[in-house]
Each structure stands twice: as C-alpha cells, then as structure tokens.
Amino acid sequence: MAVDANMDTNNSLNTLFYPKTIAVVGASPDGDPFRWGGKTFIEGLVKQNYRGKVYPVHPKADTVLGLKAYRSVDEVPDEVDLAIFSVPASAVMGVMADCVKKRVKFVHIFTAGFSETGLEDRAKLESDMATLAREGGVRVVGPNCMGVYCPDGGVAWVKDFPSESGPVAFVSQSGQLAGHFIEVGKPRGITFSKVISYGNASDLQCHDFLKYLADDEKTKVIGSYIEGLKDGRAFFEMAKKLTVRKPLVVWKGGQTEGGSRAVSSHTASIAGSRHLWRALCRQTGIISVDSIEELAATIVALQDLTPPKGPNVAIVGGAGGGSVTMTDAAERAGLKVPHLSEATIRGLEEFVPVHGQSVKNPLDIFSVLVNPDHFSRMIAFLRDDPLVDALIYMQRAEWALRRERVFLEVAVRMTIEGARELKKPLFLILTGGQTLEGDILRREAQQRYAHAGIPTFPTFDEAAQAAYNLSEYQRYLTLRL
Amino acid sequence: MAVDANMDTNNSLNTLFYPKTIAVVGASPDGDPFRWGGKTFIEGLVKQNYRGKVYPVHPKADTVLGLKAYRSVDEVPDEVDLAIFSVPASAVMGVMADCVKKRVKFVHIFTAGFSETGLEDRAKLESDMATLAREGGVRVVGPNCMGVYCPDGGVAWVKDFPSESGPVAFVSQSGQLAGHFIEVGKPRGITFSKVISYGNASDLQCHDFLKYLADDEKTKVIGSYIEGLKDGRAFFEMAKKLTVRKPLVVWKGGQTEGGSRAVSSHTASIAGSRHLWRALCRQTGIISVDSIEELAATIVALQDLTPPKGPNVAIVGGAGGGSVTMTDAAERAGLKVPHLSEATIRGLEEFVPVHGQSVKNPLDIFSVLVNPDHFSRMIAFLRDDPLVDALIYMQRAEWALRRERVFLEVAVRMTIEGARELKKPLFLILTGGQTLEGDILRREAQQRYAHAGIPTFPTFDEAAQAAYNLSEYQRYLTLRL
Numbered sequence: 001m002a003v004d005a006n007m008d009t010n011n012s013l014n015t016l017f018y019p020k021t022i023a024v025v026g027a028s029p030d031g032d033p034f035r036w037g038g039k040t041f042i043e044g045l046v047k048q049n050y051r052g053k054v055y056p057v058h059p060k061a062d063t064v065l066g067l068k069a070y071r072s073v074d075e076v077p078d079e080v081d082l083a084i085f086s087v088p089a090s091a092v093m094g095v096m097a098d099c100v101k102k103r104v105k106f107v108h109i110f111t112a113g114f115s116e117t118g119l120e121d122r123a124k125l126e127s128d129m130a131t132l133a134r135e136g137g138v139r140v141v142g143p144n145c146m147g148v149y150c151p152d153g154g155v156a157w158v159k160d161f162p163s164e165s166g167p168v169a170f171v172s173q174s175g176q177l178a179g180h181f182i183e184v185g186k187p188r189g190i191t192f193s194k195v196i197s198y199g200n201a202s203d204l205q206c207h208d209f210l211k212y213l214a215d216d217e218k219t220k221v222i223g224s225y226i227e228g229l230k231d232g233r234a235f236f237e238m239a240k241k242l243t244v245r246k247p248l249v250v251w252k253g254g255q256t257e258g259g260s261r262a263v264s265s266h267t268a269s270i271a272g273s274r275h276l277w278r279a280l281c282r283q284t285g286i287i288s289v290d291s292i293e294e295l296a297a298t299i300v301a302l303q304d305l306t307p308p309k310g311p312n313v314a315i316v317g318g319a320g321g322g323s324v325t326m327t328d329a330a331e332r333a334g335l336k337v338p339h340l341s342e343a344t345i346r347g348l349e350e351f352v353p354v355h356g357q358s359v360k361n362p363l364d365i366f367s368v369l370v371n372p373d374h375f376s377r378m379i380a381f382l383r384d385d386p387l388v389d390a391l392i393y394m395q396r397a398e399w400a401l402r403r404e405r406v407f408l409e410v411a412v413r414m415t416i417e418g419a420r421e422l423k424k425p426l427f428l429i430l431t432g433g434q435t436l437e438g439d440i441l442r443r444e445a446q447q448r449y450a451h452a453g454i455p456t457f458p459t460f461d462e463a464a465q466a467a468y469n470l471s472e473y474q475r476y477l478t479l480r481l
Numbered sequence: 482m483a484v485d486a487n488m489d490t491n492n493s494l495n496t497l498f499y500p501k502t503i504a505v506v507g508a509s510p511d512g513d514p515f516r517w518g519g520k521t522f523i524e525g526l527v528k529q530n531y532r533g534k535v536y537p538v539h540p541k542a543d544t545v546l547g548l549k550a551y552r553s554v555d556e557v558p559d560e561v562d563l564a565i566f567s568v569p570a571s572a573v574m575g576v577m578a579d580c581v582k583k584r585v586k587f588v589h590i591f592t593a594g595f596s597e598t599g600l601e602d603r604a605k606l607e608s609d610m611a612t613l614a615r616e617g618g619v620r621v622v623g624p625n626c627m628g629v630y631c632p633d634g635g636v637a638w639v640k641d642f643p644s645e646s647g648p649v650a651f652v653s654q655s656g657q658l659a660g661h662f663i664e665v666g667k668p669r670g671i672t673f674s675k676v677i678s679y680g681n682a683s684d685l686q687c688h689d690f691l692k693y694l695a696d697d698e699k700t701k702v703i704g705s706y707i708e709g710l711k712d713g714r715a716f717f718e719m720a721k722k723l724t725v726r727k728p729l730v731v732w733k734g735g736q737t738e739g740g741s742r743a744v745s746s747h748t749a750s751i752a753g754s755r756h757l758w759r760a761l762c763r764q765t766g767i768i769s770v771d772s773i774e775e776l777a778a779t780i781v782a783l784q785d786l787t788p789p790k791g792p793n794v795a796i797v798g799g800a801g802g803g804s805v806t807m808t809d810a811a812e813r814a815g816l817k818v819p820h821l822s823e824a825t826i827r828g829l830e831e832f833v834p835v836h837g838q839s840v841k842n843p844l845d846i847f848s849v850l851v852n853p854d855h856f857s858r859m860i861a862f863l864r865d866d867p868l869v870d871a872l873i874y875m876q877r878a879e880w881a882l883r884r885e886r887v888f889l890e891v892a893v894r895m896t897i898e899g900a901r902e903l904k905k906p907l908f909l910i911l912t913g914g915q916t917l918e919g920d921i922l923r924r925e926a927q928q929r930y931a932h933a934g935i936p937t938f939p940t941f942d943e944a945a946q947a948a949y950n951l952s953e954y955q956r957y958l959t960l961r962l
Contacts, residue, residue, distance in 0.1 A: 174802020183879075183915050225802055253802055258818030258842070259809035265839045266801050291810065291942060320747050321655020321706055321734055328740035329772065337739030358746045361739070398664075433914065434664045436924060443917060461772060 012139065013212040016106045017194055018153040019081035020052045023073050023104070025095050026086035027056040027064045036110065036146075036157070038086040039064060043159045050154030053078060073098040080104045084147060089113035089122070092129055092143070100136030107133065109143035115200055115268035116144055123268070130202040144267065145199025146175030149182065151192060152218065166191020167220035168303055171209045173198060173227045173267050174253070177292070181223070184292055187443070188300045189450030193218040200267050205230055207238040214242045221302040222246055223295060227253045228269025236280060243285035244480060247302045247473055251289050252277050285476040287469045297462035298469045300455040305425040307470035308390035312336045314382050315362035317369060317394035317429070323362035326394065326460050333464035335471070337361055340388065344381045351377060369395075372414040379418040390425045390467055394460060397432030397442035412445050416452045425470070427463040430456040493620060494693040497587045498675055499634040500562035501533045504554050504585070506576050507567035508537040508545045517591065517627075517638070519567040520545060524640045531635030534559060554579040561585045565628060570594035570603070573610055573624070581617030588614065590624035596681055596749035597625055604749070611683040625748065626680025627656030630663065632673065633699065647672020648701035649784055652690045654679060654708045654748050655734070658773070662704070665773055668924070669781045670931030674699040681748050686711055688719040695723045702783040703727055704776060708734045709750020717761060724766035725961060728783045728954055731767050732776050733758050766957040768950045778943040779950045781936040786906040788951035789871035793817045795863050796843035798850060798875035798910070804843035807875065807941050814945035816952070818842055821869065825862045832858060850876075853895040860899040871906045871948055875941060878913030878923035893926050897933045906951070908944040911937040 022045065027038025038056065042065050045054055055076045056064035063069055070076050073083055073095065083104045085095055089111050099107055114126035126143065133140045141147055146157045151165040157175070161182055168190055172178035175197035182195060193216065196209050206226055213219045222242070229235045242248055254263035255274040263269050281288040289295045313335050318326045327337045340361050348359040351374050358364040368374040382388050395415065397408060419426045428449065432442030446456050457463035503526065508519025519537065523546050526535055536557045537545035544550055551557050554564055554576065564585045566576055570592050580588055595607035607624065614621045622628055627638045632646040638656070642663055649671055653659035656678035663676060674697065677690050687707055694700045703723070710716045723729055735744035736755040744750050762769040770776045794816050799807045808818045821842050829840040832855050839845040849855040863869050876896065878889060900907045909930065913923030927937050938944035 172802070174805070176800045177802035177806070180803065187915055227802070227805060251806070253805040253809060256809045256812035258812050259805050261841070262805040262808045262818075262839075262843050265841055266805055266845070290813070291806070291940075293940065293942075319657045321653070321658035321708070322661065324655070324708060324734040324740050324743040324747055325658070325732070325773070327743045328734060328737045331737035331739050332771070337743075358743075360742070360746055362743050364747070434668055436921065439920060440917065459772075459774065461774075 012105065013208070015081050016139070016141070016148060017150040017155065019106070019155065021055065021076075021078050021081050022050070022052060022155075023055045023057050023070075023076050023080045023083040024086065025057040025073060025083055026091075027058055027061075027069065029058070029061045029064045038084070040159070041084050041086065041110070041157060042067070044156040044161070045154065047159035048151065048154045048156045048161070048163055052081075052154070055080070073104065074102045076102070081106065083107045085109040085111050085143075087111060089125065092125070093132065096129055096132050096136075096138070099138050100132065104138055106139050106141065108141040108145070108147035110145065110147065111142075112144040114143050114202075116266060118265060118268070126200060126202050133203060140203035141196070142199045143202060146178060146197035149178070149192065149195040157197075162186055162191065164191050165193060165218070166303070167193060167218070168223065168299055169193050169213045169216070169219040169221070170195045170223045170225075171198070171206055171213070172196065172225040173201070173206070173269070174225055175199065177225045180292060181225075181295065184296050185299070187446065188296055189455065190296065190300050190303060201230060205234075207231065207235045210238045210242055210248070214238075214245060220246060221249070221299060223249045223251075223299050225251045225253060227263040227267050228272065232272075236284060239284040239286055244477065247287060248285070249287040249289055249295060249298050249302070249469075250281070251291075251295050285473065285480065287473050289465075289469070293459075293462050294465050297457055297466040301425075301427070301466040301470055304453050304455045305470065307474035308425050308467060309471075309474060310389040311468065311471045312338045312387055312389045313392050313427075313467060314340065314385075314388045314390075315392050316365070316378075318362055319364055319366055322394070323358070323364045326392070327362045329460050330392065330464045333461070334468040335464060338387050341385045344385045347381045348378065369411070372410065375414050375418055376421065379421045383422050383424060388424065389471065390427060391422060392427045392429070392460075392463055392467060394429040394431070397430060397445050398434060398438035408441055408445060412448050416449070416454060419452070419454050425467070426454065427467045428454060428456050429458070429460050429463045431458065433458070493586065494689070496562050497620070497622070497629060498631040498636065500587070500636065502536065502557075502559050502562050503531070503533060503636075504536045504538050504551075504557050504561045504564040505567065506538040506554060506564055507572075508539055508542075508550065510539070510542045510545045517567075519565070521640070522565050522567065522591070522638060523548070525637040525642070526635065528640035529632065529635045529637045529642070529644055533562075533635070536561070554585065555583045557583070562587065564588045566590045566592050566624075568592060570606065573606070574613065577610055577613050577617075577619070580619050581613065585619055587620050587622065589622040589626070589628035591626065591628065592623075593625040595624050595683075597747060599746060599749070607681060607683050614684060621684035622677070623680045624683060627659060627678035630659075630673065630676040638678075643667055643672065645672050646674060646699070647784070648674060648699070649704065649780055650674050650694045650697070650700040650702070651676045651704045651706075652679070652687055652694070653677065653706040654682070654687070654750070655706055656680065658706045661773060662706075662776065665777050666780070668927065669777055670936065671777065671781050671784060682711060686715075688712065688716045691719045691723055691729070695719075695726060701727060702730070702780060704730045704732075704780050706732045706734060708744040708748050709753065713753075717765060720765040720767055725958065729767050730770055730776060730779050730783070730950075731762070732770050732772075766954065766961065768954050770946075770950070774940075774943050775946050778938055778947040782906075782908070782947040782951055785934050785936045786951065788955035789906050789948060790952075790955060791870040792949065792952045793819045793868055793870045794873050794908075794948060795821065795866075795869045795871075796873050797846070797859075799843055800845055800847055803875070804839070804845045807873070808843045810941050811873065811945045814942070815949040816945060819868050822866045825866045828862045829859065850892070853891065856895050856899060857902065860902045864903050864905065869905065870952065871908060872903060873908045873910070873941075873944055873948060875910040875912070878911060878926050879915060879919035889922055889926060893929050897930070897935060900933070900935050906948070907935065908948045909935060909937050910939070910941050910944045912939065914939070
C-alpha cells in the first residue's frame, strides 16, 4: 500500500531534506521583509542556491519574487515533494486536502495558533488536520515551527544561514532556539548537516528524526532541544540505540515549575519531571545540557575532539588566583585536577624556573607559554603522563595587545602544533572580549584554530563542562560496550 | 606611642591609598617593559597622573625614567609614605631595616618567594620580615602581591588601568584576579574607588581593608577574592558589621580539593572547608559568588540597581523556546517566575495580539518590544503589579542588523525610558557577540546604557544570578534590621 510505504520514516525523510520540488503556500508578494512568511521562505531557498523547483502558491498573485505563482497546490504542474504552509490556521484544512489530492510527500506547517493556544477548538483543528494528513499519506512537520535547514540540499528558512555543510544535526522543538543555535555555532566553527524545527509535533516527532539521523552518513553528532515527548517509550528506545553509534546532546526545556508552564503555552507539550528526565539520560547515554552556552561548547567539542578517557585534566595558562579558581571550576564541573606523575614534575623542573611559578597541577608556568621549545617539551610530558586524560589551556588574546602582535602569532602556531603532538583532547579557552581591539584579535585567532580543527571556548566554565560531558559519555560507552 | 598610633588601621590606611611620597625600591632603568618590576610601577604612577613625589631607589642608577634615583630608602630627602619593594627576596630584610630607620609608614612587597613556596626557610624569612616591620611601626601589604590601585589618589600598578574613579572597592588576595576584574569591569561600567592585592598577608589582612572601606565615603559596594583567612574570627565580626552598611561580595578560592591544594602554593593560605564557608556567608550576609562572570554581574547590579524586594521576576524578550529556557534558568538560579496579576494580564490583552504570543509570564510579546507606546504601557502594568519584584529583559543587538540601524536606536531609547518608569530593578541582557558587526552594535548600546546607569549582562544566566544574589541580600537585611 502506498500509504504504508510512505510511513517508512527512514526512507522517506530523505525527500524532506533533499526535496526536488517545493510549493510555498501563502507566499504573498507584498510580505513584510522582517516577518517570516511565504516570501521569506522563498528568499531563504534562493539564497541557499536551492537547485530544485520552487512553486509559489497564492490566490491572487501572478508572480512572487519573479517566480510564476499558482492558485492552489493541486494546480502546480509537477510532483510536489514538500509544501510549506504559511497561511492562516483557518485555511490549513483546505490546503491539506489539496496536498492529499496532489499526493504531496511532506508538508511543513509554519502556521501557529493550534494546540499551543490552550484552546479546545484549536487543539481539535490540529488533530483533525493530522488525521487528514495521515489518512492521505502525507507526512507533517509542525505545525508552529520553522521546518528544515539542510545546506547540502539547499533548504533553509533564513536567507543568512551558512551555506557550508558539516557533521552536526540539530533537532529542535523550538524554531527560535534552532536559529539561535545556528548563529551561536557559526563563530565557534560548528557546521550543520541538518537542522529541524518541529514545533507541536502533530505527526513527525523527535524520535523519527533521530532514527533518520542515526543512519545519515553526513551526521556525526546530534543535538536536540525538547520541550515534551508524546511517545516517551519510542524516544527512550531510539536514544539508547543511537548513542552507541553517535553522541546525542539534549537541552530539555521546562525542567522547572515556571518553565513547565511556559512549555505548555509554547508547543502544548507536557514537560515531565526533572528527575525522570535525569534518569532517562543516565540510562540512555544522552548528554544533558542546561544552556545555549553548554550546548554549543559540548557540541563543538564532540565535533572536533576525541572524548577524554577519563575525568583527569591538567590545567595550564592561569596565574596565581586564576589557577586556583580554574581548578575550583574544573572540580565543580565534575573533573579531577590530580597530582601529575613524578616523571612529569621532574621533567618540567628541568626548564621551569620555580620562582613565582608552580609545576604542580594547576601548572602556573607563564615562562613556558611564551617559549615554543619549552611549550613543546611540556606537551610531550603531558602526553606521556598516564595520570592526565586531557589538557585545559587558557589563552588570553589581549596579552598580545600589551606586547607585539607577533606574540599572538607565535602562541597560535605553537598551540596548533602542541594540540597535534598531545594526542589527548585539548580544551582551549580563548578570551579577549573586554576591548574591541582585543576582540578582533580573539576572532582572528579563533578562526585560525577552527580552521585547524581546534575548538575554542569563551569561558573556563564552558570548557570544563564540555570536558566533563565528553568524559562521562566515554564512561557510558565503556560500560555499555 | 608612635607605634600604637600607626597600628590604628583606620586612620593610617588613608596614607596607603593617598600617599604623598612613594619610594620604588629596585627600579632598574633597564627593566623588561613586559615584566612587572620597579620600572613598570613607576610608569603606572606617571600614567595615572600621580601628584605626589616618586623616588626611585637603585644601587647604581642615577636616574630612572627621568627621575633622580637614590642609593637606599634612607637617603631619600623627604618623608616616605609608601615604599614599594621590587627586589630579590634575599634583599628584603635589608630594605625593611632601612624603612624602619626612615620611619616609612607603609611598604608594599611585590617580591614573591616567601611562604607560598612551601619552603621552611622562606616562610621564616617572611615572618622575620613581618616582625621587623611590626616592631619598627611599618605596616606591610604583601609580600607576593600587586599592591594598591586608587584612581583618586593617582596610584596604580598597571599603566592602563582606568583613571576614572567610582563606587566599587575590591580586596583581592590575588593580583592577577584583581587586574582581571578591573579589565572585565571596564566595558560593563564598573568603576573603582580602591583595589588592593594583598598576597600572603604577612601583616595587613582582608578584614583590615574591610574596616577601612566600611567608613570610606567613596566606597558603596565591596568585592573580595579570598584564598584563606589567618584570623577567621576577626573577618567574621568585621563582615557582619559591614554588610548592614554596604554589600560585600566574596569569591572564595580553594573550595574544592584541587583548588585547596593550589591555594597553598599560591599564597600559602589554608582554604578551609566549603561547608564552613557557606555557613559563614549565611550568618554574615556575605554574597558568595563562584566565577569572574558572577562576580562582575553581581557587583555591577549592586553598583547601579536597588535590590529587588523579593525573588519574583517577570521575563520579557524571549520568544518560544527562548522564553521557556530563560524561565528554567531563572528558577534554577533561585528566582520565581510567577503568574502575573489579573489586572496585568487583562491590561496587556488590550493591545497584545494573542496569535503566536503569550501574555503569561514569561511574556512572549515581540510586538510590544518594537512599539514604544506598547512598551511603555507594559512597563506601567509591571510597575503596578505587586506580584512582580523585578524585570528581566533580553535584548538582541543583532536584530538591528536585520532591520535598519534606527531600530536599535529606538529600542535603546525606549528601554532607558522604561527603566526609569519601572521603579523596580531592570536586569537587561544585551547579546550580539556572534558577528563582529553585531558586537560593535552591542558595545555601542552597552555604553549608552552604562551612561544612563543601566547595567547590562551578556548572558541570561548572569542576569538571573545577579537578580537572585541581590534579592537574597535584601532578604538578609530585612531579617537582620
């Protein structure tokens, strides 16, 4: 049966991410350029160099952004892989009936005003619409969401999303957070294979997307923002299967009383208890994060680094109180800042002047950080030290402002070289945002590092959280496998 | 007796912050410009337009940076209020003997290599030196520290510290963190009355400085970084007296096992237990913070805002998932995001289109944030709502990049106006650092806000922590008074 074949999510989602034809329903030629709607969706496709065909659908317009417009979906003279709905909620049933008739494969319903309003008639409209689609063999993303970003497929909901493709997928119940995460990820060097904003999840749900991404060769790391699960069991089973193959990082919204209330007016979800969520993460190997900063830090670390074998870190780059507080932050995050092995300490003592410095962990050894030869010797000792699983290194771009610029150049080169020699993950904190001048230097260095595949973190706390999250994931895998 | 009079910390510390004459001992004319030493201390004084007299002391040089140099402190043809020691540890006893002879009032010992090395003979040298000073009536800051920054008095240890004076004092056992905090504070609009880096605390200790600052009219808010207390009882009594007059924010280093070890090699302090520290804070009304970010956020909030009367906040400026996660972060920080009063909800409903928005708390009302008239009406409702103690508002400077620049101009003006009308504290988050272009806009807006006395926070977590810390301090005061 055609309907059943279409229900095989794994094959069919490919068409969602790589549609050959897209109808944009409700694309008014006079749309406000600052409000999302049919017109801005078309602009996103044009800007992303989408290679398929775009068919605007509008009851009156002849053309939209130079493209010939059609009166309804079933008048489009082509098969339709994906239809984007940007019409009033009251028009959704009619447009869906056209899509069923036309045998459209996927629809993405941008329109809001359904179950998330808390109104009974609106919730009923959503479920009627979902039933109509299901019975007609049409798969639905949404309603109340931004849909799909797949740079590879030339699909995006915002015209200035990066067109570069990469190994990170993000499955988000919130379109706003999905967009924000893409923005935040860009300067950090996070690049995406697929991003989905799925809103009220009237049909396709988080676990459907995870199932597809588990097999997607272009995806190596998966992040997710979830407000509520309609089918907790299916999610649990899917996550458990997924995490032994690829890491899954989840930011769960609605973990507090107030947040849980907000969830119900946002996507009509039931947030569930914080304790249950924590237990689910422990059992499935999900890495749970609590902020956009921790999400970005953990994802970029998974994208670029091999997880540390354990929680033991060496800390370098602080001085005095900086070393003390970095150590506190590391241990508070769950890491250990252990004694170094005797061989390392004796080795370092050979070239580190003891005055005002310390070869104990945290290493307070400024003289080493400005001397490429000493730095490389330090790296070799840490590489060979079995008591060290990873290195956390704080580098201040603004120091270069006080010296010649070449100082930063030397520091960047020696750090890239050191990261290669270390053979253990390097969590590099790069600061410098206090002055605009310092920030420009920081951005330059950050780009050089990203280009060399070295992630950078803006604060020590983020680096420590990422290191801990990766080491815990590694521990889960070791116990599991 | 002269010695006893000098021991009256409160009178005498004034001379430390506003010395009329400073001898810099160990000011080599050929000092490395990138290493702190006698020469860089003199440069700091010159750049800060220090109005007193500076006397370089050097065994061989005739002049240092154009100033006539003397062979020893007792050859200086003037009274000496403050002598800065930048000499090898082995020379400190001799120089101190000269200072006693010369009846120098204060010495700041920059020199390291004493008890913090963990070596017995070095610890003995420190205590011998402290005894010599005490018996000779000389008060000592340090050793192993950066000394004093007092823009009002023209005293600074770095030439590029701001010369502007302000209401914040910072008492730090670590010179590195003191300098870092001054840097971090600058773009946030934190300005300083006095900053002290006091290192090993061989004589003057944290509570001595707090005692002075309690009475200092130029100081309204006090921050501190502490690794260990030599006289916990004196600190406890002082803090308890101080906090009913001025807020005291403390970042305690060495609260973890690794951090505690690091503390002993940094300032030879004994860090003490985390639990004892927490109990001490509860009993004394100290606001305890755990990172440079939380320290800066809390201090700038205390500098510019009246503490909220309670923990109930309204949240504005998120959208969708942003609202949900901001609410989670607020409640996780200890705040409450309560239902708004009926009057507020009914009032907002009059002009907020319900479609895709929410007048529940968190307020998801984008249309209001781009309409000065609606914004001002919203502010009036929140001002009059007895269920709301403070407003947390997230503003994204990068939105202005998508629209015309005038958009940001309007937003800034209407926010400054709104903050005035609110009559409750406004915790404003200002983001925009993803692109350099956005960051430049953010810095512009931040300056305008700082000029209007409105603090801004770079992340939601920081704003929430600051709001919670202030509301807890207010609660302490209410119970205490």
